[in-house]
Amino acid sequence: MAVRGGRVMRWWICCGLLALLAEPVIAGPPYISDDPEPTDYQHFEIYTFNLGTATRNGTTGQSGIDFNYGAAPDLQLTATLPEGFDRPVGGGTDVGWSNVQLAAKYRFLHQDGFGLDVSIFPRIFLPSGSNLVGDNHASLLLPIWVQKDWNGGWSAFGGGGCTLSEFRAVDFCEVGGVVTYQLLPKLQIGAELFHQTAVSSVTPATTSLGVGWRYDLNDNYHLLGYVSRGIENTNETNQVSWYASVLFTF
Template sequence: MAYRSRDCRKFGLLLALACVDAPYPALAGPPFLTDDPEPTDTGHWEIYAPMIEAEGRGAQFEGTSGVELNYGAARDLQLTASLPLAYARDTRGWRAGAGDIKLSAKYRFFHDGRAGLQVAVFPGLTVPTATNAMGAGRVTALLPVWVQKDAGRWSIFGGGGYAINPGPGNRNYWTGGIAVTRRVSNPLLLGAEADRQGADTNGGGGSTSLGLGAIWQLKRPFRLLASGGPTFDDRGGAVRFHIFLALGLDI
């Protein structure tokens, strides 16, 4: 599988939003395909486990289940590692094995708290650690830029970048997305997004994913995260699906 942020992901620029309300902390990134520029607080951890991602069409799908670790290593700097178990179901039945480890570093180089605006780079790569042919078999990478604007209970974030996807028959591609979220109550945040990926194989086509997501704050430090929606291939065919489920822990 090629590297996407929440496996693949993202390209799109920020839109302006003008809704003023009482201030609330912004929450972005997981469970959305679209990522955000806000790093984990310095000296703290954000852990997503168990974390389940899948995409496919009907009874045929592939995905990962595992843990994602985010650590605030320094001011404006987050280090991330994803340790997945990969699985797939196709006409041959079920397959499973270790997935490719994903490593990335988010650096927020612009933050204007008064304007509610922040910008970050979040380069990442996958290490070919998969077994049973469940990974890319090569180092892949994503080089994105993410932007976010907060306005009261609302946040809008997006961006994207260039994916490096080596291998026979593969090609590099651009990918990106944009998302809007609103905190509808103290424990509940809801959002919607659109995500676009270019063709990742020679002669292949791109795809567009739409989705809805929610974050429910449980008794601290736990929260539940979920998202999902359809994916439409440029070349037509049956609509695919994508889902994300995780338990979040902030320490």
């Protein structure tokens, strides 16, 4: 029964990955979808980032630092410290401390034994404490992420989950998938399809297509970029989005 159950689980996750859309490659940022690979044990990954989204109502975004530490084999601890901004059309720009994020990624299945890397990555969003920037309510994202690598530099990862808030049972759910390719020894490129359900009656569902890249200056310094555009409710949700980051690994 255990063997049969394992085969059923593997089939289900494979189908989910195909529906979302080598040598192992590092994934996650700059994409919206995450990957199941934790930071290496006793190593750091630190992102200094800027991101934003423009709609017909204005532009919102964040700048900050994303700390990741390999606390144990297959366990990554994460803390994200963002400064947010909100620039409505025809108005001024509000700037303030946005939602601090605390997360833990745990990989419980591996490609060498199961055929896929699979992780859970629960993430807590603390209240921003502001009525101008961010969300002044706490929330919790509960996702699962999977990944498959192939020889030749190809990799695919994706998954999804739902965000729960302190005042509503479910705020929204999201699902996404990414395919990446190691084009040059120092340059990786990728494409992403991402969907998020409606947040409220005034914030409808959104689906977007994006492209990303990563350039390794050396073993410790890396440049990351990403741009996307909505293909569903574009004007209301995503006329253009971006992410830019300098990654330090050590």
